[in-house]
Amino acid sequence: MKKATLTLLLMMLATISIQAQDVQQKRRDAILNDKKYFDLDEFWVYDDFEKGRQEAEKTGKPLLVVLRCLP
Numbered sequence: 001m002k003k004a005t006l007t008l009l010l011m012m013l014a015t016i017s018i019q020a021q022d023v024q025q026k027r028r029d030a031i032l033n034d035k036k037y038f039d040l041d042e043f044w045v046y047d048d049f050e051k052g053r054q055e056a057e058k059t060g061k062p063l064l065v066v067l068r069c070l071p
Contacts, residue, residue, distance in 0.1 A: 031068055 038046040045052040049065065056063035 035046060038044040045055060052063055052065070
C-alpha cells in the first residue's frame, strides 16, 4: 500500500513540474512577442528607459515603467 501511494505521489509531482515549466515557457514567449509588437509601434518606448524619460520630459506627461523579468 505504501509503495502505491509513493508512486502516485511521485507521478503527481512530476506532472506538476512539467506543467510549471510549460507555464514559464508560455510566459517567456509572451514577453518576447510583446517586445516584437511594441518595437513596431512608435507610440511605445520599449526597453529604453533614457529615451522614455526624455519623451516624458519633452511632452510633460508622466512616465509609466513596467519591470518584467523573464522566467
